[in-house]
Amino acid sequence: EVQLVESGGGLVQPGGSLRLSCVTSGFTFSRNDMNWVRQAPGKGLEWLSYISSGSETIYYADSVQGRFTISRDNAKNSLYLQMSSLRADDTAMYYCVREVPQADYWGQGTLVTVSS
Amino acid sequence: IALTQSPGTLSLSPGERATLFCRASQSVGSGYLAWYQHKPGQSPRLLIFGASNRATGIPDRFSGSVSGTDFTRFTLTISRLEPEDFALYYCQHYGGSPSRFTFGPGTRVDFK
Numbered sequence: 001e002v003q004l005v006e007s008g009g010g011l012v013q014p015g016g017s018l019r020l021s022c023v024t025s026g027f028t029f030s031r032n033d034m035n036w037v038r039q040a041p042g043k044g045l046e047w048l049s050y051i052s053s054g055s056e057t058i059y060y061a062d063s064v065q066g067r068f069t070i071s072r073d074n075a076k077n078s079l080y081l082q083m084s085s086l087r088a089d090d091t092a093m094y095y096c097v098r099e100v101p102q103a104d105y106w107g108q109g110t111l112v113t114v115s116s
Numbered sequence: 117i118a119l120t121q122s123p124g125t126l127s128l129s130p131g132e133r134a135t136l137f138c139r140a141s142q143s144v145g146s147g148y149l150a151w152y153q154h155k156p157g158q159s160p161r162l163l164i165f166g167a168s169n170r171a172t173g174i175p176d177r178f179s180g181s182v183s184g185t186d187f188t189r190f191t192l193t194i195s196r197l198e199p200e201d202f203a204l205y206y207c208q209h210y211g212g213s214p215s216r217f218t219f220g221p222g223t224r225v226d227f228k
Contacts, residue, residue: 059214103210
């Protein structure tokens with residue numbers, strides 16, 4: 001069974017940092033491209049970042065470029081999102097998503113709240 | 117590519133047919149258009165990929181189609197609404213570069 005389990009969310013002050021993790025199982029992680037997608041309260045889904053299976057190619061949405069860093073550890077079947085300079089509008093549920101190329105499996109999400 | 121969805125809200129009763137529309141600002145290459153169902157407290161669920169292919173485990177009351185030959189107009193049809201189908205539905209273009217996923221704003225299907 002394919003599983004993606006995010007963690008690392010929480011309450012952080014504006015300007016702060018947070019590192020999200022996504023541990024996967026049930027498939028060959030090293031062969032799959034991965035993404036992060038978020039949903040702010042009352043808003044739609046927003047793609048944030050992509051990383052290819054071997055980390056050769058990385059993309060970011062303009063909204064997080066320069067502030068967020070995606071990475072992966074294929075030996076640990078894990079995906080990461082390092083977030084810095086966080087703002088109130090980064091408050092959202094963050095999802096780890098497998099790409100095949102459609103987004104076929106999503107984690108349950110981890111909630112990030114940016115507030116003083 | 118930008119996606120628009122219509123209507124914003126669809127108010128229907130169980131057993132009725134639901135027709136949801138998604139329009140792309142330009143041709144979606146290779147038919148890379150998907151539909152997702154999203155319920156509160158859950159992660160989005162893939163329903164349709166490649167415009168018309170049902171994902172694993174999706175009931176056949178869900179179907180996707182494309183209108184015309186320019187790959188800009190897409191439809192999700194739920195033939196007979198079940199109580200568990202009342203949810204938010206998103207269309208999505210995938211495989212883009214650098215933006216891998218582009219989502220429409222969503223259509224909410226709620227109880228009349």
